[in-house]
Amino acid sequence: MPVSLGAGGCGFVHDPATAASPEHPIWAAEVAPTVVMIDPAPSGFDITISVDPSVGTRLQSAHGSNTVFSLTDGSGAMQVELRDGPAARRPAILLPLDMMFELRLDVAMRFVRRLRGKSCRLLPTSLRLTSFQRGRLIQLLHAFDIHDAGGGPRDVAQEVLASDQARLPSVEWKDSHTRRKANRLIHDSIALVERGYLKLLRGG
Numbered sequence: 289m290p291v292s293l294g295a296g297g298c299g300f301v302h303d304p305a306t307a308a309s310p311e312h313p314i315w316a317a318e319v320a321p322t323v324v325m326i327d328p329a330p331s332g333f334d335i336t337i338s339v340d341p342s343v344g345t346r347l348q349s350a351h352g353s354n355t356v357f358s359l360t361d362g363s364g365a366m367q368v369e370l371r372d373g374p375a376a377r378r379p380a381i382l383l384p385l386d387m388m389f390e391l392r393l394d395v396a397m398r399f400v401r402r403l404r405g406k407s408c409r410l411l412p413t414s415l416r417l418t419s420f421q422r423g424r425l426i427q428l429l430h431a432f433d434i435h436d437a438g439g440g441p442r443d444v445a446q447e448v449l450a451s452d453q454a455r456l457p458s459v460e461w462k463d464s465h466t467r468r469k470a471n472r473l474i475h476d477s478i479a480l481v482e483r484g485y486l487k488l489l490r491g492g
Contacts, residue, residue, distance in 0.1 A: 432477035
């Protein structure tokens with residue numbers, strides 16, 4: 289059944305009596321090029337720079353005792369994973385030669401610029417969400433919550449699209465543009481939740 293936005297005007301279906309989880313997400317470098325992996329540099333290299341985790345927000349690590357922290361600016365957030373104790377003092381960036389190598393390299397270069405005190409946006413353009421993308425994602429998540437709660441296309445049309453066509457008689461509703469749009473939102477929202485979100489992490 290539909291869930292009204294109510295007096296608070298919240299864009300998501302959420303029980304206000306339920307506390308939001310205080311836990312930070314666990315970022316996996318295997319699927320997110322925004323994670324900068326740092327190993328200790330081999331001996332013999334004259335390393336003149338170090339990494340200070342206290343400049344960011346500490347995150348939970350997906351790999352045991354590794355130290356993970358997040359840096360944010362207007363372009364978004366990158367995560368830094370120190371994969372060994374000495375890595376903070378003698379950093380060497382690990383760049384796997386996978387399908388996201390170019391993105392990883394771009395993010396790593398931006399991180400190094402920040403370490404050297406230079407100004408630049410943390411994330412490349414392909415990893416930043418536009419205003420249109422943010423609005424679309426809000427719609428999709430809202431549509432998925434309604435669908436997951438047992439709602440149908442009419443409920444999505446009313447709550448997400450705010451369309452008067454949600455009140456059309458069955459015959460007219462069946463052939464309406466809004467019904468087709470609501471069905472697309474439901475279809476796309478399910479795909480997003482079922483691992484489709486990984487494309488966002490990869491700039492897709």
